[in-house]
Amino acid sequence: MAATQRIIDFLATRRPEGPCLVLDLDIVADNFRAFRRALPDSAIFYAVKANPAPEILRLLATMGSNFDCASVAEIEMALDAGATPARISFGNTIKKERDVARAHALGVSLFAVDCEEEVEKVARAAPGARVFCRVLTDGEGAEWPLSRKFGCVPAMAIDVLAHAHDLGLTATGVSFHVGSQQINTEAWDSALSDAAFVFNTLAERGIVLTLVNMGGGFPTRYLKDVPSAEAYGRSIFAALKRHFGNRIPETIIEPGRGMVGDAGVIKAEVVLVSKKSAEDDKRWVFLDIGKFGGLAETMDEAIRYPIVTKRDGDRMEPCVLAGPTCDSADVLYEKKPYPLPISLTVGDEVLIEGTGAYTTTYSAVAFNGFEPLRSYVI
Template identity: 40%
Template sequence: MSGLPGDHDTAAIRAALAAATEDLIVYDLDEIAARYTSLLAELPGISVRFAMKACSVDQVLTSLAALGAGFDAASPQEIEQALRTGVPPNRIHYGNPIKSDRNIAAAWQLGIRDFATDSLADVAAIATHAPGARVFCRLATSGDGALWGLSRKFGCSGEDAVLVLEAARAAGLTPAGLSVHVGSQQMTSEAWHTALEQLAVVLDSLQLRGITLDHINLGGGLPATGCLDRHGHPLHPPLDKMFIVIREGMDRLREMSTVPLRFLMEPGRYLVADAGAVRAQVARLTSRRQSGDDRETWLFLSCGKFNGLYEVDELQYRLEFPGRGDSERVPARIAGPTCDSDDAFGTEGMVQVPRDLASGDPVWIFSCGAYATAYTTRGFNGFEPLPVLCVDRQESRT
């Protein structure tokens, strides 16, 4: 299997973009469902806890909940939103190792019984404010091979993980699992191999100490495939090889475990990135020279880093200019509309754009469904968040 159901630019997305007269972001719920189904087929026995931070749109969450997904929540607010989809609390875990006393207590009151941890201080707080809870310890990874490594803020060593889960047991908590995260938009299968090797070593150490886990959380990191790298080249993550490595690692951990072992995964980007697209418009196409530099062309869009395209530092989104397919192209730098110099595509090269673009012309931006709504500011410089349109075979919903 390829893990890539459907096109990156589905017919439903294109139809919605073509019909739009104002800026918006479109999600194809059928494409998200197809990716969810494909993931379950690739990794038999996996349970999905969708990483809500990747897309906090209610319709997306409700659609995934109806398919059987649970949720990886990072705050009491996300837990409340997840519960509104109708999923029971046992399909939601508090996956953020960074939690205040107040937030631990709030999650406990909401019925959450599974908490991520990575430190002795956090274990002590959970024992006080969520007595008897189940905890899973996050192992640190290098983040090598990922566009966003996530290697400093989260996780602990294997040795510390043993100490953390021993402390959890002593404090009356249930040491229930281990987790890893190989980094967001992971581009190598080797990272998964290394992470699974780490899990095996720690699982063995825990079992020697009489700590029997009931689950392994493989975290996020599965990549989207429809965007470009900073140089404008298509990304080609080896998804087939990744899935082979993960399946083999799951089998090995099952064989090692003295009890039946469940597996969770926290996909975010993999499910929603290629199922989302933005309809923006041209603010201005300009050409200028600055203090002796060569003349440069800039394409300023109505949508940028602060209202939908936060990840342009590391990714280059695919742009399409409807009605301008035969126009002569010129190399341009791409930027958003705000009065902030960071509001620009952080690409290493220029993007080819039609020379005859005019203010107000539509621009379609593909494979930008991950984090597009979640990272949006609430009106920086007066530029409002994008309206959301969810489409499927039955209906379109705003």
């Protein structure tokens, strides 16, 4: 999604100094409605980590969203935005016991776990709470995979949930995340098959699960087209039918990137254009924003943002694109150089599109004295 007219007008009239994110709430509202249409029977839990700007949380709370929170701080932000505790899930599988206790004291009663040790923390600090167990996925098809760190194999999820049941918790269901920026609409199928296996095995032991948390993964359009929310909805619903038949459980989705990614544009500036030798065939273009200023997802060149300049009609040539800090890791695109106009020069403004998700929060520390990424939500 290119910069909206509202974003273009904001930049033209306000002319903010330095790099900044400008995010259009109308797009967030459109995305929320698209998810609701695509999966009308699933509750939407916005993944706050994608962009916790209070204006976004307030809008989504008003529209009826629930919230997936990774920490007590995010839970407090969701509550401040108007969400009730019943609309909040503590979705991080790695929590301090005292944070579980704080969440419980705030009224939150839904927690993610992926091992028996975490179940024991929840049983001690949030007695009687509902827990869902995250299962591993392979992240295949995702441009920003989340595999390995979170979840356990389905056979272990059975023991984890049975343990929760034995400790007086409500073993409520199974969760998974198919990897962020998931391009394959069929990626939910094998995770739903695993979820059905856990449901059926526990039912034989008299433990009735009711919830499948199908996570995030819904993409933002960067340089390539991506399937619509509707296409994901169709494919996910077909997989639910395939694996659960007529007994489709309660379901949740937790979109982060797909909710806010295309609502934001970062305005940045060219600081330097140079070469390393007279014979060098590639320019280095340095921006006033880089990996440490909010573009962390360019790590391993995973996410390739669309970049728009006023000189885009001129001849384009690949360049190495880098950030402004004195850290050699602060290079955005080098393995696969980025085509930019040959006429691009110091002081030129560039618009980095699709940057509404996973940018401001990654730049919370003023590394090298560069201020954290400013954000304007309009």
